[in-house]
Amino acid sequence: MKKVLISMVALAALSTAGFATVNNQTGCGLGSQIIKDDSSAVMLALQATTNGTLGNQTFGVTSGTSGCRKANFVMNERAAEFVASNMDQLSREIAIGQGESVSTLAELLNVQDKAAFASALQANYNAIYTNEKADMATVLDNVSTIAG
């Protein structure tokens, strides 16, 4: 079974690998996925045997935003945790104009009209994701400005 890196580890590893000079505080942008490592054919074939995990967070109630720059206008830890861990899925759904992650964000921000929220975000995509380096804090701040 291939080892699966938990997103935080992957995030840390990749953000430091890619941007040598980037300070941990400004990470937490695109790239929140779990990256596959190289598996040998034998590993792949025998994958079923343990469903192993390298997880060192056995009971992960801790926040996923540790190490992420905090948003200025949004004091909502759960929304921050959600956005940081789902940057990629969320941005794709915002671009499409609907999706489960957008609805989840709306619910976390106590937005009543989820459809209008999604439409407004889609129309203002470039104002939310100012460039490809936009991080969780930027996204949350921009979203709250647009959604009011």
Next chain:
Amino acid sequence: MPFLLLICVLSLSIFAASTDELIAQAHSKKLSESRYWHLLMHTPVDESEIDDPSFFLSSTGKTDLSSELDATIKQVNEDQNRSDTSVFCRFPARRAWLEKELNTSFGEGECRGYEVLVAKMDPQKVTLVFPSAHINSPASMFGHTFLRIDSSMESKLMSYAINYAAHTEDTNGLLFAYKGLFGGYYGYYSMLPYYEKLKEYRDSESRDVWEYDLNLTHDEVMAMVRHIWELQHINSWYYFFDENCSYHMLWLTEIARPSVRLREHFFYYVIPPETVRAFEDEALVTEKHYRPSKRTKLLSYERHLSSQGLRAVKELTEGKINAATFKEVDLSAQERRFVLEAAAELVEYDFIEGKISKEVYALRYHALLSQRAALGEGENLPMGFKANPDTAHHSARVAVAQGWFEHRSPLLIGWRPAFHDLGEDDTGHLSGAQIEFLDTLVGIEHDNVRMEKLTLLSLASITPVSHFFKPFSWRMKSGWDRDYGEDQLSFVTRVGAGASIGNDQIFGYLLSEPEIRLGFNADIGLGFSAGAGISWSGRMKTLAEAGHIFYFDKRDQSRMNVSHLWQFNTSGALSMRYETIDQEYREERFTLGMNLYF
């Protein structure tokens, strides 16, 4: 005044019941023999399956349920320490059950850790989640199950998933398999937000995810949560066959609702998709949901794009064209949206597979989504129908057939503990995947019993190439058969690699397969096979294959086989097979029979 004093004294006596009184009461009620105490202690008969000493309060707790019960009552009742690390706070399930059974109260504690968990989790309902097979990994056909504890939020993404898995750092595949099978790893429970599990199974591993909502009440859910707290950081040896991921979910559910007996559906080995059926048989399941994997979605995009659209997706994904160039491509507005969505999914896929760096990924992904957002809301991508894994044929098989061979006509009796082969109905299974353990076939004729076939292990992964994915196909087999020589039994190990085209309904493949023969003669062969499979509606499958094997020692062999199977329900199928093997002479075999699955 004396009356108030009496009330006061009476209430004090209820709350300050002595340990001896409680233990005496427990003994007279035979609580340590009760089913629920056995469940809390993970003890099927008389020995607990939990191996971690920190789970037991008595030094003989693992084998002596009564001493463990007494020790629990004593420590919970007498311990002054009631902080997070105390016995009082570590075992809320035992405590709650004892309070109910002994009609007492142990009072309050300062269990901050537990309270924080419950507040954050907000447990309301439970769902059983089944990520199905992962492409090119037939062994993963066994799937995996875990439980998701839903809060009062409408969204399920923030729900906590409770997972049991082996903890390993091993990279050697064989060591991994061996230890997984025979208990070389510790298994632990872990808890993560559901979105993390979806990122892992649905996105990273591209496995379709099936959900089965359970009808557990709030009280039942809380009973489960209290016990989950007791199990954190507790290890037991992980055994692939019986004490595996799915098995542990059965315990948790029985603790929630002791009237269900999920483990009793299984004799020795526990296969995840069969545990799903056990839940259904115990009337626990209400609604079912399906989440297509990343790969399934991308295959659907493929089906809805023209060749121009497909080319545009590839070029956008590889960064060969930019937004300006893409605007020039002549596509309908909706197809344009699908192209950008598919390209974004594919770029993400390339990043997950490690094909592009994070910087390249972020640049391309952002550019694609920016373009997509400008095109406004569009149509939903239509997803094709996928059969629920709970409609697949059962995993163990017994076969009875009549064979007409070249020189004999045996009655054939076969049995196979697991799991699925290419000639069988694919409903509810990953198409083109095969895994067989200990597939045995004996032939009986005139009181003569012969071993026809004993396959120790066979695996196959026939994965058709498509526009976005170009996997290779492969298969292997190790065991005894009578396909070499003159109807003689010999041992073969063979591996094959090649390619396939097609889809879930019709596929064709080409493989080259080196093999080693041992037994009455040692030999090496190199085979080339071409085959095709067709899945018909009404749960029928036709499989045909022709091949030629060049042998070092014996004569080369030409062979061909065609089989047809009709799965009339999840428990039974009719099958027939015709094959010819041309080596020393032409051996023709025809078989007609029935398979029973359970």
